[in-house]
Amino acid sequence: MKYETIIGLETHVELKTATKCFCSCPAEFGGEPNTHTCPTCTGMPGALPVLNKKVVEFAIKTGLALNCEIQRYNRFDRKNYFYPDLPKGYQISQLFLPICRGGYVDIETDGATKRIGITRIHIEEDAGKLIHSGASISDSDFSVVDYNRSSVPLIEIVSEPDLRSPQEARIFMEKLRSILEYIGVSDCKMQEGSLRCDANVSIRPPEQKEFGVRSEIKNLNSFRSVQRGIEYEQIRQAAVLDEGGKVIQETRTWDEEKGVTHSMRSKEEAHDYRYFPDPDLVPFVAEPEWVAKIAETLPELPDARKERLTGRLGLSAYDASGVIARLATADYFDEAMKHTGDAKAVANWILGDISAWLNSNNLEMRDFPVAAGNISAMINLINKGVLSSKLAKTVFEEMLKSGKAPAEIVREKGLEQISDAGALALAVEKIIKDNPKSAEDYKAGKDRALGFLVGQVMKETRGRANPEMINKLLREKLS
Amino acid sequence: MKVSAQEVQYIAKLARLEIPEEDLALFVRQFNDILGYAGMLGKLDTEKVEPTAQVLPYGNVMREDAAGTPLTQEEALSNAPAQKDGGYLVARVMEGGGV
Structure with a gap:
């Protein structure tokens, strides 16, 4: 590639609180339309917001996990704009004093560790959901609004423009998901919108020092689309420059089906959000004692877990990365290790047959029906020479069907290896x-x-x- | 500080208000009066005063993350001028208005 690509990501994370950010309505996903609302989250005159303490705790916890400094004095600002999914006419956010600043995430790329800076993390509220009558906004005569999601707590994690390829962006997002899953602040379901990402993308000739003009890509709703959307955008911008044109600063939306980005609107046409401090919310102070208490609740993070697997348990870096990426998988591994000493075999089964079965059934690890202890018992039978690796596949399939213990299956089906x-x-x-x-x-x-x-x-x-x-x-x- | 007729029109547009040409001068004068009045604060010596965004003597007003009872769908929609499929019915949304 003749140009260097510069990428920064803005990731919106829906927090896994029981209630909304500023009222006691349930924050859970779904539900019949407009059954999780009250006067506050529908913007009724006179209704007053009260901050959910858990939201602040989760934001601080995320900041600590991402090595940020925690802002002591905090307040909320109003971001003003008109759109029907925003009943108050403004979104409560933190523009001037974000709760976390200056952190980083380490990612593995091409066998090396690369440090990606985190500029800031701030708290804000989600908007409602618009259901358009037509296929798209432009051919809809009317829209229906559901405010169940209105004011569900979000944190926005803004990265430094440290990413240099679509693949790095994807790895960064995956790492972020790992960390957020481990610390339990979000269920990180991209398909349900609890993890969403916008990418700021620009390109520059290698000899140029300043960044090029960037476009902001929205609607990147899966890890695959993060990578594909940016891949498309770097090619599009390169074509513009090659033809002697200029990249304009604009917002573009990723069309997953067609595999292209479309211009949404030009950013110069004045987005004047008239931010100002929200007078309905009083400031809050994150005292160091409180922050220290939250720090104590941080679990073992993905990097530490990986080190444990490659160190004491002797897994390869590749296997360990595969095992630790998702919390449910890492926990399954740990559970299996309580019943066998063969870490390599456990990792092989998880990354091999178990992953293949989950993929072909479109399921996630948390849905896997076989108890970890049974996988260990099966491995032990193989290691003792009671069961051949070949027939272990039969036992594995039978465990999926009947849930029986491997020794029982071996006995019932007469699968015992003949070593006599x-x-x-x-x-x-x-x-x-x-x-x-x-x-x-x-x-x-x-x-x-x-x-x-x-x-x-x-x-x-x-x-x-x-x-x-x-x-x-x-x-x-x-x- | 002097606010121009153009700025008043711009602010009106952001607030989705239409100001008839004949009223414009009135609003320009009122804007300038209000800003001029508030501008008197600029003459005070605030060297030793901490900046604040809030005059209420409170901080850390928070609630526990405990669920209350939301409105029913029927209650929620009872003020809606139009509704459909359990949602508020709104006129066609113009592109370019969102976040």
Whole structure:
């Protein structure tokens, strides 16, 4: 690429509180339209907001997890604009004094660690939801407004323009999700909009020092679209510059289906939000004692967890990253490790068969039906030579179906591996007798014939023979 | 501090208000009167006064994260001039108005 791409992300995170930011309405997702509202979150005259303490705690907790400084003196500002999803005519936000500043997140890219700065984190409230009568805003005659989401608490995490590729942006988002999941402040469901991201993207020739003019990409609703949207945008901007044109500062929306960004409106056409301090809310002070108490509630974070897995448990960095990325997976791993000592095998099952099963069923780890202890028990049976790796797949499938313990499945289905030399010798002799040609071929130096014979013994024993022992026995008999 | 007729029109537009041409001079005068009055504060020595955004002697007014009882859908919509499918019905939304 002839240009360097500069990316900064603004991530909106819906907090997992029981109630809304400034009233006691339920903050949970969904519900029949307009059943989670009250005079405050629908902007009725005279209704007054009262700050939810948990929102502040969650914001501080996030700030601490992202290595930020916590602002002691805080207040809220009004961002004024007219839109039907915003019943008050303003959004309560923190423009001037964000609760957290100056943090960072470390990401792994191309095997190296890169530090991405966090400019700020501020608290704000979400808007309601518009349901348009037509296919899009422009061909709708009317819209229906649901205020269930109005005033659900959000934090906005603003990164420094430290990201240099679409892939880095995606890795950063994934890392952010890991951390937010671990600290339990959000359920981070991108499909439900509890994690949303806008990207500021610009490009510049490598010799240029200043940043180019940026566009802001909205509607990046999945990790894939974060990457694809930015990929598209860097190509679009490069084409503009190559043709001798100028990139204009504007907001663009990502069209997932068509794989392009569209211009929404030009930013110069005066967005005058007339921010001012909200007189309905009194300031709040985050005393150091309070912040210290919140710091004590921070759990082991993804980086520390990864270190534990690569260090004491000896996993590769690649496997450890795969295991720790999602909290449910990391917890499943830890649970399994209570019942076996074979970390590598647990990681292999999680990243292999279990992930494949979840993907093909479109499920997440938290939906996985087999108890972690049963996966460990199965691994222990393999390691003890009771179960072959091949037949372990059968046990795995059976556990998914019946939920029974692996030892029980092995017993019921007669899957126990035959490692008895006497019994195997009989089978081996029979196969040699039945396949004289292959036996001769092997003796004549065709190594491939041995594989065929091993396969025949496996077949004879319905897959239960210990493959290493058959190999050994066959070699002995045919030498 | 002097507010021009143009600025008054701009502020009116942001507030979605229409000011008839013949009333414009009146609003310009009133804007300037109000700002001039508040501007007197600028003459005070505030060297030793801490900046504030709030005159009430309170801070840290917060509530616990405990759910109350929201309005029913019927109650919520009872003031709505028009409704549909449990929602407030609004006229076509123009692009470019949102966040």
